Amino acid sequence: MKRIMLTVAYDGTNYCGWQIQPTGLTVEEVLNRELSRLLGEDIRVLGVSRTDSGVHALGNLCVFDTETSIPAEKICYAINQSLPPDIVVQSSCEVPSDFHPRKHDSIKTYEYVIYAARIPSPIRDRYCLFFYQPLDVEKMRRAAACLIGEHDFKSFCSSHSDKEYTVRTLTDITIETRRVSDGNALDGEAPAIPGSAGLAPAEEIRIRVSGTGFLYNMVRIIVGTLLRVGTGFWPPEYVSEILESKDRGKAGPCAPARGLTLLEIKLL
Amino acid sequence: MKRIMLTVAYDGTNYCGWQIQPTGLTVEEVLNRELSRLLGEDIRVLGVSRTDSGVHALGNLCVFDTETSIPAEKICYAINQSLPPDIVVQSSCEVPSDFHPRKHDSIKTYEYVIYAARIPSPIRDRYCLFFYQPLDVEKMRRAAACLIGEHDFKSFCSSHSDKEYTVRTLTDITIETRRVSDGNALDGEAPAIPGSAGLAPAEEIRIRVSGTGFLYNMVRIIVGTLLRVGTGFWPPEYVSEILESKDRGKAGPCAPARGLTLLEIKLL
Numbered sequence: 001m002k003r004i005m006l007t008v009a010y011d012g013t014n015y016c017g018w019q020i021q022p023t024g025l026t027v028e029e030v031l032n033r034e035l036s037r038l039l040g041e042d043i044r045v046l047g048v049s050r051t052d053s054g055v056h057a058l059g060n061l062c063v064f065d066t067e068t069s070i071p072a073e074k075i076c077y078a079i080n081q082s083l084p085p086d087i088v089v090q091s092s093c094e095v096p097s098d099f100h101p102r103k104h105d106s107i108k109t110y111e112y113v114i115y116a117a118r119i120p121s122p123i124r125d126r127y128c129l130f131f132y133q134p135l136d137v138e139k140m141r142r143a144a145a146c147l148i149g150e151h152d153f154k155s156f157c158s159s160h161s162d163k164e165y166t167v168r169t170l171t172d173i174t175i176e177t178r179r180v181s182d183g184n185a186l187d188g189e190a191p192a193i194p195g196s197a198g199l200a201p202a203e204e205i206r207i208r209v210s211g212t213g214f215l216y217n218m219v220r221i222i223v224g225t226l227l228r229v230g231t232g233f234w235p236p237e238y239v240s241e242i243l244e245s246k247d248r249g250k251a252g253p254c255a256p257a258r259g260l261t262l263l264e265i266k267l268l
Numbered sequence: 269m270k271r272i273m274l275t276v277a278y279d280g281t282n283y284c285g286w287q288i289q290p291t292g293l294t295v296e297e298v299l300n301r302e303l304s305r306l307l308g309e310d311i312r313v314l315g316v317s318r319t320d321s322g323v324h325a326l327g328n329l330c331v332f333d334t335e336t337s338i339p340a341e342k343i344c345y346a347i348n349q350s351l352p353p354d355i356v357v358q359s360s361c362e363v364p365s366d367f368h369p370r371k372h373d374s375i376k377t378y379e380y381v382i383y384a385a386r387i388p389s390p391i392r393d394r395y396c397l398f399f400y401q402p403l404d405v406e407k408m409r410r411a412a413a414c415l416i417g418e419h420d421f422k423s424f425c426s427s428h429s430d431k432e433y434t435v436r437t438l439t440d441i442t443i444e445t446r447r448v449s450d451g452n453a454l455d456g457e458a459p460a461i462p463g464s465a466g467l468a469p470a471e472e473i474r475i476r477v478s479g480t481g482f483l484y485n486m487v488r489i490i491v492g493t494l495l496r497v498g499t500g501f502w503p504p505e506y507v508s509e510i511l512e513s514k515d516r517g518k519a520g521p522c523a524p525a526r527g528l529t530l531l532e533i534k535l536l
Contacts, residue, residue, distance in 0.1 A: 011390040056391060076387065085393045119344065122279040123324060123529075125353045127391060261391075 003065050004072055005095045006031075006045070006079075009058045011086040012257070013126050017053040018060065027051075027087055031062065034082045039068045048101045048265050049108060052217070054257030056127065059090070059264040061101050105268040107171055109210040112223045112259045117202030128204070129223075129259035135230035137177050137205060142236035143229040144173040144207070146243065147222060154246040156222055157215035158254065166246075168218070170211040175226075177205050208263070217254050225252035271333050272340055273363045274299075274313070274347075277326045279354040280525070281394050285321040286328065292321075295355055299330065302350045307336045316369045316533050317376060320485070322525030324395065327358070327532040329369050373536040375439055377478040380491045380527045385470030396472070397491075397527035403498035405445050405473060410504035411497040412441040412475070414511065415490060422514040424490055425483035426522065434514075436486070438479040443494075445473050476531070485522050493520035 008031070016024035020032075028047055035043035045062040070078060072094035079089050115121060115128035116135055124130070147170055154166040180202055207226065209219050225242065228234045234252075242250045276295070284292035288300075296315055303311040313330040338346060340362035347357050383389060383396035384403055392398070415438055422434040447469050475494065477487050493510065496502045502520075510518045 009390050011393070058389075058391070080387065085388070086390045088388050088390045090387050119348065119358050120353070120356050121326075122277050122354045122356045123326070123395060125279070126394075 001065050001067055001097065002072070003063055003095050003097045003099055004075060004092055005061060005063045005099070005101065006076065006092050007090040008060045008062060009088045009090050010056060010060070011126065012051060012054050012056045014086060015053070017051055017055065018047050018057075019050040024053075027060075028062075030083065030087055034079060035064065035066075038079055038082060039066050039070070041066055041068070046100075046102070048106070049262055051262055052257055052260075055260045055262065057262040060262055061265050061267075063095060063099065063101055065097070101265075101267065105212065107210055107212055107266045107268065108214060109208060109263045109266070110214075110219045111261050111263050112207040112209070112219060112255065113261070114205040114207070114223075114227075114259060115202065116205055121202075126258060127261070129256055131227065133231050135205065135227070136232065137175055137230065139232075139236045140207075140226045140230040141175050143226055143234075143239040144175060144222075146236070146239040148173055151243050152246055153215055153218055153243070155242045155248055155251045156218050156225070157248065158217035158221070159248045161216035163215055166215055168211060168213045168215060170209060172208070172210040173222075174208045175205065176208075177203050180204050220255045220257070220260060221248075221251050221253075223255040223259070227255065228252040269333050269335055269365065270340070271331055271363050271365045271367055272343060272360055273329060273331045273367070273369065274344065274360050275358040276328045276330060277356045277358050278324060278328075279394065280319060280322050280324045282354060283321070285319055285323065286315050286325075287318040295319075295328075296330075298351065298355055302347060303332065306347055306350060307334050307338070309334055309336070314368075314370070316374070317530055319530055320525055323528045323530065325530040328530055329533050329535075331363060331367065331369055333365075369533075369535065373480065375478055375480055375534045375536065376482060377476060377531045377534070378482070378487045379529050379531050380475045380477070380487060380523065381529070382473040382475070382491075382495075382527060383470065384473055389470075394526060395529070397524055399495065401499050403473065403495070404500065405443055405498065407500075407504045408475075408494045408498045409443050411494055411502075411507040412443060412490075414504070414507040416441055419511050420514055421483055421486055421511070423510045423516055423519045424486050424493070425516065426485035426489070427516045429484035431483055434483055436479060436481045436483060438477060440476070440478045441490075442476045443473065444476075445471050448472050488523045488525070488528060489516075489519050489521075491523040491527070495523065496520040
């Protein structure tokens with residue numbers, strides 16, 4: 001028996017999140033089914049991060065035990081042959097048999113992408129929140145800075161959560177912008193094809209949030225709050241008040257799942 | 269009666285191309301249906317470029333005639349309310365009533381995107397060709413240079429085409445590469461999150477082809493041919509031989525539709 005760890009990437013659009021649900025297909029269910037078929041054993045993966053319905057991932061992690069003789073590093077290539085194109089195992093490796101990734105300290109990094117433009121883009125629709133109101137990114141950065149460090153994030157936790165302990169540590173929040181001429185990222189330059197109505201310059205705003213742990217919907221509520229600051233609805237300093245209030249009703253709305261990607265889980 | 273021109277963007281994944289077909293849903297059909305419903309008239313759009321099944325567009329153009337009192341510039345906002353998210357009208361404007369975009373001289377620009385990596389990416393799957401063999405981009409550029417200018421492109425035209433006259437002019441072909449750490453374009457820098465197995469650095473190769481006219485499947489056969497050069501299967505100079513042969517059988521395969529986007533039609 002050996003324990004294998006997989007790095008799993010997926011487009012979450014067509015899944016009810018990671019964790020097995022009675023209500024619809026999940027990433028965990030597809031992995032269990034296809035790994036069991038490939039290895040001829042009853043495989044149950046144990047995931048590190050239970051991403052929500054519609055949320056994407058590039059670097060989620062899971063482990064499972066197997067008797068297979070397939071070399072650990074080759075399992076990713078073998079399993080990708082039978083997975084649907086919206087789930088791809090990026091790598092596979094053997095880990096010690098007592099290794100339990102959920103009990104391991106880690107830093108998770110999420111990215112939320114906003115497509116700030118006059119008109120939405122059909123080829124960005126799956127992975128971005130389209131937002132047409134002008135955003136003051138400097139104000140959003142100032143607001144985000146209030147959230148870095150150890151805080152009680154009760155105001156930024158879904159009211160559907162039953163978590164009692166709501167203190168978490170965010171190690172970093174960065175907000176990067178870059179001009180794009182739709183579908184064609186040009187890295188801050190002017191659009192390549194001037195005068196084209198179809199390629200109006202727009203901005204991609206990437207909010208990256210890293211921390212040692214996250215509450216239910218926490219990143220999406222942070223983004224919903226930063227958007228209210230960006231539009232000028234709230235001043236940046238108001239975010240500290242929201243934190244102190246420990247009242248979910250004070251924070252902004254939960255931003256849609258489509259813009260959120262779990263980029264990485266770094267095991268410490 | 270006035271004539272309106274639309275700039276139309278779409279994710280072609282779920283459509284049998286632009287032009288109305290008995291075999292499946294097309295972009296033209298959806299536009300006709302939704303414009304007719306919005307304007308209360310029987311609207312028939314006339315498209316400039318009949319993109320193939322699965323091909324995307326950011327700047328296709330079409331015109332139609334209408335009696336509507338909605339200001340021309342507002343039509344795009346109105347129609348986007350009822351279009352599915354994978355078709356978006358980027359702009360609308362009035363043009364002279366005798367304006368016929370297909371009879372107008374134009375330069376069309378297509379882009380073909382290759383995701384060159386060890387393992388495919390679930391979030392790039394819809395818009396890229398995944399290619400795991402190493403590619404020599406310098407050789408591809410030398411091969412592409414042979415194609416610029418006025419040539420008989422018979423070798424690069426689908427054998428299913430009935431076009432007699434196969435001389436066309438390519439005004440430019442450029443091939444740009446950029447390192448990406450999956451989903452997170454970093455513009456040639458090292459990956460932001462080093463040591464992450466899920467974010468292995470990879471390359472995005474963008475082949476842009478501009479010309480005054482294109483034959484059926486021409487860009488995709490050019491790409492299929494350049495890939496054969498990039499892998500070292502053919503030397504760059506062989507592309508001139510392919511041109512001279514006027515034999516479709518000599519050129520490379522037709523690259524998959526998913527990687528191709530009609531970026532722009534510039535009316536001259």
